[in-house]
Amino acid sequence: MKIDIEVLKKLEKSIDTSDPEKGEVPIKILGYGEISLVFELLNDPENIAYKRIPIFENEKQVNRHIWAYNEYNRILIQDVGLNLPNYDVAWFKDNEDKIQFYCLQEKISSESVGNRVIHDLSTEDIETFILLVMREMKKVWSYSKNHKIIDLGLDGQISNFSIIGYDPNNPKVDFNTKLLYLDTSTPMFKINGIEAMEAVLFLKSTPWFLSPLVKAAFLDEVIDRYYDLRLVIIDLIANFYKEQRPELIPGIIRLINNFFKDEASEFKMEPITFIEVDKYYKNDKMIWVIFQKARQIDRYIKTKLTHKKYSFYLPEKIQR
Ligand SMILES: Nc1ncnc2c1ncn2[C@@H]1O[C@H](COP(=O)(O)OP(=O)(O)OP(=O)(O)O)[C@@H](O)[C@H]1O
Ligand SMILES: [Mg+2]
Structure with a gap:
């Protein structure tokens, strides 16, 4: 990918993580996670989503992360x-002398991302979409089941999948629709x-004053x-509370339990109940x-008190 490091250096020099769009280099926020801030550079002819990951202290960590990132992507694809x-x-x-690190991805249309499309698609199409997500997940767990050495994990939340060829003016999916998985950083x-x-890098965004325990x-x-x-799927279902579509949950549970019986019987999954999704969510x-x-x-x-920099982007209020 064609990246202008000088632009990124300029961006880092003036970035205010409490209001990242107001820095010297104009950016637009595409999304964010617990650690990363995902953005595009405005006026950039390249079609790149930048995931800023401010957790590295030394080159050894960076090299290991790059290796793990490339390998994870490669295994998932190939x-x-x-x-x-x-x-x-x-x-x-x-x-x-501080390390600034980004995972880059081809930028995809924000409208095609799962947590957006579930507000546009019909209920029937949302259920088709969820079934397609289940089939992607099954591929991942089948790999782990058959592979003696490597165990794969996946964050199955709906915001991590995007619909290829999605047309927001004519929102639909069918059983031939293909999905992209986004969350590999x-x-x-x-x-x-x-x-x-x-x-330990997972913990980088957790406040220092919380006890080690x-x-x-x-x-x-x-x-x-x-x-x-099972937990990844419960997490996916419970996420429909946060995404403000809780009324879809009973139908999705039914669909997924049928999927367990019909298409994923080799995993011998216990059916998921509404009560456990509710409990998990709370x-x-x-x-x-x-x-x-x-x-x-x-x-x-x-x-405010020690006049240091705070590395992470904290959204003001997340509706949950
Ligand atoms: N390639 C992309 N193009 C456009 N938008 C994207 C792209 N990748 C991610 N996004 C947006 O950013 C959001 C967060 O991205 P992603 O899922 O990769 O980060 P995350 O892993 O959830 O963050 P964290 O690891 O910090 O918790 C996505 O839900 C999506 O809306
Ligand atoms: Mg994500």
Whole structure:
């Protein structure tokens, strides 16, 4: 991918993570996660989405992450058969010798991303879309089941899938529709049980004042769930609360339980119940609300009291 490092350097020099669109280099936010800020450079002829990942302290970490990222993408495309956007990485040391790191992806239309399309598609088409997502997930878990050394994980939330060839003026999907999987900047795979990515990096956005105990418990809970097909699916379903379409949940549970019986019987999955989705959602919501608050306090201490930089983008208010 054609990247102008000088533009990124200029961007980093003036970026204010509490209002990233107001820096010297004009950008538009495309999305964000717990760690990354996803944006495009305005007036950029290249079609690139930049995922800014401010967690690296040394080159060793960067090299390991680049290796894990490339390998995760490669396995998902070549061995599993998912469709992924073209990808790359870019990084440099800024004037203060701090590492600035980006995962790059071919930019896709925001309107085609799962959490947008579920507000445009008919209920029937949303269910088709979910079934297509299930089939992508099945490929991933079949790979892990058949592979002795490598264990793959996936973040199955609806915002991580995009519909190829989606027309917002004529929103529809059918059983031949193809999906793209977007969320590869946090590589989720283990080799002989060892996380490819340096696990402590997951914790980089958690406030320093939380006790190591809380962090460790949180780390295990958050990472392990990506490797457990049942939890990944419960997470996907519970996400419909956050995406403001809870009325779809009973239908989606029915569909997924049928999928378990008809298309994924080899995984011997227990049917999912509404009660466990509801419970999961409440627990998950509590964890993230507490975290979000703690991070806001962390940001306040860093920027207002000690006049340091705060690396992460915190959205003002996330509806959950
Ligand atoms: N290639 C892309 N083109 C356009 N928009 C994108 C692209 N990739 C991601 N986005 C947008 O950004 C959002 C977050 O991206 P992504 O899922 O990759 O990050 P994340 O893993 O959720 O973040 P984190 O790891 O920090 O939690 C997506 O839901 C989507 O709306
Ligand atoms: Mg995501």
